[in-house]
Amino acid sequence: MRTLRDTLDGLPETQARIARMIVADPEWAVQTGVELLAERAGVSAPTIVRFARAVGCEGVRDMKLKLAGSLALGTPYVHRSVRPTDAPGEVVRNVVGSVTSMLAEWQSSIDxxxxxxxxxxxxxxxxxxxxxxxxxxxxxxxxxxxxxxxxxxxxxxxxxxxxxxxxxxxxxxxxxxxxxxxxxxxxxxxxxxxxxxxxxxxxxxxxxxxxxxxxxxxxxxxxxxxxxxxxxxxxxxxxxxxxxxxxxxxxxxxxxxxxxxxxxxxxxxxxxxxxxxxxxxxxxxxx
Structure with missing residues (x-):
């Protein structure tokens, strides 16, 4: 997260737009597939892949793992997808949604x-x-x-x-x-x-x-x-x-x-x- 914030000014406009999107909602970015990331940023899926490599990651999956790790290190939450103000119904939805999103992303990496x-x-x-x-x-x-x-x-x-x-x-x-x-x-x-x-x-x-x-x-x-x-x-x-x-x-x-x-x-x-x-x-x- 700090790396993305620190490099925002030096990135080309397209990559800066992707970085701002991730910084604005990092929990969502960790849980979201490449296609939806690209759609929200207004770019193509290959552009998301190139962005991940441009910021020092091996690919999108590696970028998400590092992003999730940074959230875990600095978060005051008991769960990366749950905020202190979430109502009980939101906790259920966010915890279950986090697992299903993880599985959808991880499935593509199974060899x-x-x-x-x-x-x-x-x-x-x-x-x-x-x-x-x-x-x-x-x-x-x-x-x-x-x-x-x-x-x-x-x-x-x-x-x-x-x-x-x-x-x-x-x-x-x-x-x-x-x-x-x-x-x-x-x-x-x-x-x-x-x-x-x-x-x-x-x-x-x-x-x-x-x-x-x-x-x-x-x-x-x-x-x-x-x-x-x-x-x-x-x-x-x-x-x-x-x-x-x-x-x-x-x-x-x-x-x-x-x-x-x-x-x-x-x-x-x-x-x-x-x-x-x-x-x-x-x-x-x-x-």
Missing amino acids: PARIEEAVAAIRTAGRVDTAGTGATSHFLAHDLHARLFRLGIPSNSFADTHLQLTAASCLTRGDVLVAISYVGRMPALLRTVAVARRAGATVVAITRTGTPLHRAADILLAVDVPGDATMRVGTDATIAQLIVIEILSVRLGLALGGRATSRLAAIHDLLQSEQLDSDDAPALGGG
């Missing part, structure tokens, strides 16, 4: 080729370990583990860092470690990744581009979303990682075909017969 690389590695693996460090990453690792064994893929997930390290040492060539960390620089997880790589396993990382975890991995499934104003791993990051896991699971199920479908059908029928997965199931405890 299907990297998804397919991960699917190919996991599908043929003798064993797949999932690991994360921190509350959110642990939850996501266990969620992926639960999806994998339902598909018939041998998998493990350990919350204890010592067990993660020990398990990684037991991996072999052809096995896979899926390491999950939005922050991407947790020392214990990076040690586990290093051990897995030495053992010959393929490492799939669900993290941001450019983190130490990304650099240590064989396959990156990127979750480059705006930072949170108050939490290191906010709602946007959690949802984006969950969606990566969902996409990965769906593609694995499709790739495995009838074998996976029959297993999932059998699990569904079992839970239904035991009345554990039905709206008509009795309350736990018999009360």
Whole structure:
């Protein structure tokens, strides 16, 4: 934000108009697609891309990430899209709108080729370990583990860092470690990744581009979303990682075909017969 304000006078008129638009409503600019940015500024979409590069960013997505980061560092708000004066209905609309806008923008950056690389590695693996460090990453690792064994893929997930390290040492060539960390620089997880790589396993990382975890991995499934104003791993990051896991699971199920479908059908029928997965199931405890 400060960079845009400081350079306004030295920019050509078209670029200055874009900069003034962003400075006037930075929260909106972070959440808005290229076409709408161009429409409001009265320029073409390629002009927005050129502007982003002119102010030192790799592209529009990088510009938005940096803009969101500057807002998070200086904002007094508990959420980047919510103002202190917002009414309850506005809070609902702005929080939900922020997430949906993030997803719409982030979707265009997902690389299907990297998804397919991960699917190919996991599908043929003798064993797949999932690991994360921190509350959110642990939850996501266990969620992926639960999806994998339902598909018939041998998998493990350990919350204890010592067990993660020990398990990684037991991996072999052809096995896979899926390491999950939005922050991407947790020392214990990076040690586990290093051990897995030495053992010959393929490492799939669900993290941001450019983190130490990304650099240590064989396959990156990127979750480059705006930072949170108050939490290191906010709602946007959690949802984006969950969606990566969902996409990965769906593609694995499709790739495995009838074998996976029959297993999932059998699990569904079992839970239904035991009345554990039905709206008509009795309350736990018999009360």
